[in-house]
Amino acid sequence: MRDPRYDILFEPMQIGPVTAKNRFYQVPHCNGGGYRDPSAAAAMRGIKAEGGWGVIFTEQCEMHHTSEITPFIELRLWEDQDIPALRRMSEKMKTHGALAGIQLAYSGINGPNLYTKEVPLAPSALPIRTFTNDPVQARALSKSEIRDLRRWFVNAAKRSKLAGFDLICLYGAHGFGIFQHFLSRATNQRTDEYGGSLENRSRFVNEVIADMRDAVGDTMGITLRVSLDETIGELGFSNNEVREFIEMNRNLPDLWDLAQGTWEDCSGTTRFKEEAAQEQLVTGIRELSDRPVVGVGRFTSPDVMVRMIKSGTLDFIGCARPSIADPFLPKKVEEGRIEDIRECIGCNICVTGDMTMSISRCTQNPTFMEEWRKGWHPEKMNAKGSSDNVLIVGSGPAGLEAAWALSRRGYDVALAEARTELGGRVSRESRLPGLSAWGRVRDYRTYQLSQRSNVETYLDSRLTADDILEFGFQNIAIATGATWRRDGVARQHVVPMKIDAAAKIYTPDDLMDGNVPGGNIVIFDDDHYYMGGVLAELLVQKGAKVTLITPSAYVSDWTNNTLEQATIHRKLDALGVDIVLNRGVAEIAADHVVSDCVYTGKTQTHAADAVVIVAAREANDQLFHDLLARQEEWADAGIRSVKVFGDAETAGPIAWATYAGHRYARELDGEPIGDALPFRREITELAPELAPEIAPELVAE
Ligand code: FMN
Structure with a gap:
């Protein structure tokens, strides 16, 4: 039975011409599958529908071929042929009465167009900003191209409708979508009626929304996702300017979707961000508009959700990661099963699927993205087999x-x-x-x-x-x-490294057992994920002077994929950790280590009372x-x-x-599956009957 305290979360809410059955709003999130794995992505959204979400969005969907973000794998709506795959997804989303939403993205200065080879277009001519610093620049849109772009948005809106969606989210947050590029003085340096004053910078989004309303507004809700603060100082679209923009355009979209500045800020990990971390940035904005507001903040506690509604901060509870960790979160609140909610741990392993163009995982929910590939359901297991x-x-x-x-x-x-x-x-x-x-x-x-x-x-x-x-x-x-190795074997050293018998060597296990050395400590991080950086923090807390040496170009390199790397670097720097990049450790002596440059092999000596080796782990x-x-x-x-x-x-x-x-x-x-693949792929789904003709001898085996 539902606790009446949570009733407010289950109130139906209007978004333009459509009504959400409750306030649980799954904001757009990618999954590493996208256009390559449409069946897997559709089934994953279908599970959220079953789990009780009132609104379910796709990930960002490239709405025109002149702006795409290869190598990242999102959705595509470039032509009518894209409609059936998307319709399959919207149908799954709507199976239990949820509203189906599609996020339309035109990436402007974030779209290098590596696949389509089209010239990128943006409000102003600037280099493309991607995680990989592609050597590509965007050209400024001419006025006639702005008209083209408006028409492309209308076409995308019509296709979205044909694909069965109820809601369209225009992407202008995280520094990614073209709406933000127009709104920010940093990326919009135009001198015509689309640049300069806030009113001018707001013109494009006003025009697009007006066009789309004419085309589909009678049946579809149109939402706008904007950044709460571009966090780049004076020039950026600041929190104050966002408020000014919303007040000036009170009723522009059918719903305001508010998300913090950069993606790194917005999807902050638990290591650096609390639940509801965006509350301050969002508080008061609801009063500036007559439209409902959705906000995010890794919400997993229904009490916090209720507080966000009752305080008048939000109308909808936006969730990406919590909906991945537990697609049945709303249902569990509804059924009074709060203690069954599988809370997101905020590790961002889900983000790494997108960043590595693989298929996403979730630490808490191993069935994520395996709903179709393996037929795994987060709440149901297969029947027991023959043993007991x-x-x-x-x-x-x-x-x-x-x-x-x-x-x-x-x-x-x-x-x-x-x-x-x-x-x-x-x-x-x-x-x-x-x-x-x-x-x-x-x-x-x-x-x-x-x-x-x-x-x-x-x-x-x-x-x-x-x-x-x-x-x-x-x-x-x-x-x-597994146990962390003491002999340095990892990537630089594939056999045990040279270590003086008198050297004091520690592993992460030693530190976790409470054996924390003091004095001048060198951490040799050849693991490259979070452990080296975390131990640097621990050692500084305990009073050590720390030098972190890593053969990588980044401290805690793999955390680039969890969006934490820059924050880790800033934090370690602030703690006084000496970060030594692009250097390995060739040798460990009793009172020093010898590092070597990964490019030249040139050596250097670092004083060390003890060395913490973060290398491979042994099973x-x-x-x-x-x-x-x-x-x-x-x-x-x-x-x-x-x-x-x-x-x-x-x-x-x-x-x-x-x-x-x-x-x-x-x-x-x-049953043993022999040489068969242990999961389904789109391609095998499409062509099972062709297999005998293609390779009869293999099939006969
Ligand atoms: N936001 C978008 O607007 N479009 C996206 O395609 C998108 N992809 C995301 C992919 C992943 C794996 C995650 C974790 C977030 C993504 N986001 C995207 C940001 C989320 O919508 C959300 O704003 C953010 O994660 C904060 O919400 P949360 O704390 O509930 O996760």
Whole structure:
């Protein structure tokens, strides 16, 4: 039963000519699949519909071929032929009464047009701004081209309608969409009636919305997504100017969609941003307009959501990441199952799918983007197979996820943990600076396990192969994690590096165990994700003087993909960490390290009382191998399967571990698939009947 406190979240709300069934608004978010994986993307949105969202948007959709953001994979609406794939998505969105929204993007100075080879067009001639600094410039739109662009928006709006959408969001936020480029004095340096005063800079968006209203406004709601603050100082579209703009254009869109400045700011991670972090920027804007307002802020708590509505700050609760971590968030609030909400941990692994043009993942929700590819549902497991029980060794993210998923399938599960707390690496890492939200991976699952009668948990239980062969479990799941290497083996050194026996060497595990060195500390980061930077923070907190040496051109390089890299650099710099880039560590002596330039090999000496090596991790797979060595005893012991997964198979980010645990649980007792692919692809979906003709000998095999 729904708690009446949350009733307000379920009030129907008008957006122009259409009505949302509640205030849960899934703002646009990409997924790494886009136009390449339309079935996967459509099924993912369909799951959100089932989960109770009142409004569901696509990711940004390139609305004309003269502005596209290759290599990033979003949606495309370049011609009528794009309509069927998009219609499939809108149909899925609408299955449970949600409004289906499409975000139209014309990327201006963010579209390098690497695929179409068209000349990029923008309000003013400026170099294209992309993550990769493509050596391409945009040309200023002529007035007749502005008229063309208005017509292209109308065409896109008509196609959106044909594709079945109820809402159109015009993208002018995050520095990305052309509307922002017109609104900001930094990117609009025109001297005609489209540049100069705020009124002039607002002209283009006014014209486009008027045109679109004429074309589709009787049946479709038109929303405008603008940045709350461009955060580039005086010249930018500041929070004050945004307010002025909204007041001046009170009733311009049917809804104001407000999102903070850059994408990095807007999708800030828990390491740097709290829930509702944009509240101050958005407060008071609602009073400047008669139209409803949606805002974002990694909202996972229904109490915070209610506060945002009751305080008159927002009309709709916008969610991207929380809707990925738990597509059933609204439904769980509605059913009074607050404690079942799988909270986003704010790690931005979802963003990395987009940034690496792969397919997105979610640490908390391993079924994300596997709804169609693998038929995985976030709330439903497949039926139990022929065996009955599983012993899981290791309660890190892989083991916990496997335990929860297996128990839902109906297996009896025993979960053995060598340490005195559950959670493995997520528990240990959650005590490091900025990473407390990692604990949600454990907390969600341990709570769920505590509600089930078919799971037994054993702490302080370090098992041997002898123990396991005695116990009589049918399936043995080894999820014993990994250990940070002490010998420097990673990318620069593929064999153990030169380390003086008198040198004091620490690994991330040592620091997580509370052995934190003081004095002059060198961190050698050849891991390149968050750990090196986080340990630098920890060491500074404990009073050490830190030099961080990394062979990469960026500190914590891979966090470029989680949008955190610049913030990490700023933070470490502010803490006084000496950041040494493009250098490896050739040798570690008793009181110094010798670094070497990755380009020239030139060496340099750095004083060091101790060195923290953040290198590769080694799988803790001894138990697995001990069991494998005694395979002939399995049958007598009643063992049907022994499997290793997660970091114990090979180390990766936490999301890889929850995925591996989930996959193990889904596949237990499944039919072997031989050489077949373990997931569906668009191409195989399109051409199954052609396979025998193409490669008869392979099919016959
Ligand atoms: N915002 C857009 O306007 N268009 C996009 O295509 C888009 N893609 C995103 C992809 C991912 C994976 C994420 C996490 C965010 C994206 N955003 C995009 C920003 C979100 O809409 C949202 O403003 C931001 O993530 C803050 O909301 P949240 O805290 O609920 O995640």
